[in-house]
Amino acid sequence: MKPVLLAITFLSEEHRAQLAGFCELIYAPDAAQCTAAIAAHGATVQAVLTIGSIGLRADQMQALPRLSLVCALGAGFENIDVAYAKAHGIAVANGAGTNDDCVADHAWGLLLAVVRGIPQLDAKTRQGVWRTALPLPPGVSHKRMGIVGLGTIGRKIAQRALGFDVEVGYHNRSARPDVPHRYFADVQALAAWADFLVVATPGGPQTRRLVDAPVLEALGPNGYLVNIARGSVVDTAALAQALRAGRIAGAGLDVYESEPVPPAGLIELDNVVLTPHVAGWSPEAVQASVNRFVENARRHFAGEPMVSPI
CATH class of the missing domain: 3.40.50.720 (NAD(P)-binding Rossmann-like Domain)
Structure with missing residues (x-):
């Protein structure tokens, strides 16, 4: 059975299609959609894909009882409550080195x-x-x-x-x-x-x-x-x-x-x-970041060490 992934950051159609081949994707790329998705699907979500500037708060994690993995698409993870995640057995990873x-x-x-x-x-x-x-x-x-x-x-x-x-x-x-x-x-x-x-x-x-x-x-x-x-x-x-x-x-x-x-x-x-926060954005860099997330998630759900854990 595919893991259920909540993605709360922007993804292109191509990358959404790539992730849908690996997981059941719930796509909620803005704050309102994220709140609605957690309310509707929180009981099933096992992983969250975010970015550092969006992050994931402790109260959001509390509303996801099956959550076991939070990943930042890029290197930054400053707004992910890492301390809460680790205290509750939730693994955290990022895309360090991809962009x-x-x-x-x-x-x-x-x-x-x-x-x-x-x-x-x-x-x-x-x-x-x-x-x-x-x-x-x-x-x-x-x-x-x-x-x-x-x-x-x-x-x-x-x-x-x-x-x-x-x-x-x-x-x-x-x-x-x-x-x-x-x-x-x-x-x-x-x-x-x-x-x-x-x-x-x-x-x-x-x-x-x-x-x-x-x-x-x-x-x-x-x-x-x-x-x-x-x-x-x-x-x-x-x-x-x-x-x-x-x-x-x-x-x-x-x-x-x-x-x-x-x-x-x-x-x-x-x-x-x-420039509009695009320093880490290129076709090559974004693809590498998505690939890193897939590999981190694959390893996590297979019980293997992740490539770039936090």
Whole structure:
């Protein structure tokens, strides 16, 4: 008998068809549909597929008496109540490693776009404005990059920096003995050292608004911020004030506190490049994430160790 899966995040028709071959799929990709699905099918659900920004609360798990597995489609799991799950014998897994390259690529895309002013140059070119009428955009190579969170994605961002002859420093909960980069125990000190500050740390209460007004002040008027982690890590109001006042030069953001609603204080600023939380999305990355979920779930229900348990 196929396990009953409740999917509470967006899935394409193709991926829904793939999952339906493995399980009985209940698809509820928004909050209202999720609440209705739990009310109607809670007694039968054995697994839940979610993402970090949606998560799964303790009260939702309580309404699923047969639940034995919760999986995050990507790497993040900050809004899954892992402590409750583990205390009640519910396994938790994620898709760690399935979209790391895609996210690292996107981080560099945002950095190049905001530092070189590519969206503005595109618009000016379409208006017939030639280069001699425009200010010179800064270069990227031979600068300093500070990475907040040197996990697997942070390390891939650092690896790409080598091709630009960019020096890397980082902040982590603790120094990593397996990397050659300079460690900073304090985010503000890292920002003061860096030309570019890239946020790649997990979300959650421990990192909430870690990048605040003093950190942005330390980054300085020639510094750039890139966030491909979670919107909660950056104080949006402080960022908007810093950008408007010229206290930092620009920002490239794939995530923000208001998502999916665009950040109201930022959307009219020319020195900001925004994308809609797609850093980890590509055909290859999403397929790998779905495949990882299927393998984690298959192993779980077969009584085997999962590929990426939490």
